[in-house]
Amino acid sequence: MLSFILLLTVLSADFIGAEESSSKKFRDFLQEWPTPGTGPYFDTSVNSNITGLVGKTVMLHCRVKNLGNRTVSWVRHRDIHLLTVGRYTYTSDQRFEAIHSPHTEEWTLRIRYPQRKDSGIYECQISTTPPIGHPVHLTVVEPITEILGGNDLYINMGSTINLTCLVRYAPEPPPTMSWSHNSHAINFDSPRGGISLVTEKGPITTTRLLIQKAVQADSGVYTCDPSNANSANVRVHILDGEHPAAMHHGCSRSTFQSILLIFICMFFVAIRMNPT
Incomplete structure (x- = not known):
């Protein structure tokens, strides 16, 4: 009789343990399977079109609601390369890093020293089944220096030379904007x-070089050289009452042939009008 009671006790304990184990698995299953309407989703109000600057750290942000026990990853579309999982970085490229503060909804991909080749689509993914993703478009640009008016500028003698140089997409406004004439720094205190x-700094930095009462000695190549961007050149031609094309290019071959043809026609017309 005692053995029978012990057997019942063991069987009861096994049954209760198995029931608790099944109940736990079922609870885990329910936790893994999100309730309709309450699963994780992306906050699409976060900016998904990012413009970064060459060499300046850029941050790609992703905000996830109701994440639960899921994980967030960043994937680069160009080569389907897994960059981060949760707070861990999975790429050997040390320029990429996962940034996340506990108990927040922000999951950030930080890219140090970005290059133009880093432009493209990066996807923030949630580890649902199947995974869901939110694309972020990154465009990496480099500073552009431009002198308005093209490569050649024609100025009448005695007029004012007005050279305007623009710098776009610089990491910050250039600390200095220098000008040179024929490779020599311009001396603003010269005789x-x-x-x-005149320089105005901002998202687009503008510097304007003004030279009054232009003379032939002012002809040549002027260079705008920002301290944190590439330089730009313009060639200035000082005109003394001559047309630029005639002054610098002369008559082209086609123009000469046209003039010659006109003279030949006029010659034959003259002969026909005066046969004797």
Whole structure:
């Protein structure tokens, strides 16, 4: 009789243990399977079009609601390369890093020293079944220096030379914006006088070089050289009452042939009008 009671006790304990184990598995299953309407989703109000600057750290942000026990990853579309999982970085490229503060909804991919080749689509993914993702478009640009008016500028003698240089997409406004003439730094205190510089710094930095009462000695190549961007050149031609094309290019071959043809036609017309 005692053995029978012990057997019942063991069987009861096994049954209760198995029931508790099954109940736990079922609870885990319910936890893994999100309730309709309450699963994780992306906050699409976060900016998904990012413009970064070459060499300046850029941050790609992803905000996830109701994440639960899921994980967030960043994937680069170009080569389907897994960059981060949760707070861990999975790429050997040390420029990439996962940033996340506990108990927050922000999951950030930080890219140090970005290059233009890093432009493209990066996807923030949630480890649901199947995974769901939110694309972020990154465009990496480099500073552009431009002198308005093209590569050649024609100025009448005695007029004011007005050279305007723009710098776009610089990491910050250039600390200095220098000008040179034929590879020599412009001296604003030179005896020549009449030379001034006006600079306005901002997202687009503008510097304007003004040279009054232009003379032939002012002809040549002017260079705008920002301290944190590439330089730009313009060739200035000082005109003394001559047309630029005639002054610098002369008559082209086609123009000469046209003029010659006109003279030949006029010659034959003259002969027909005066046969004797």
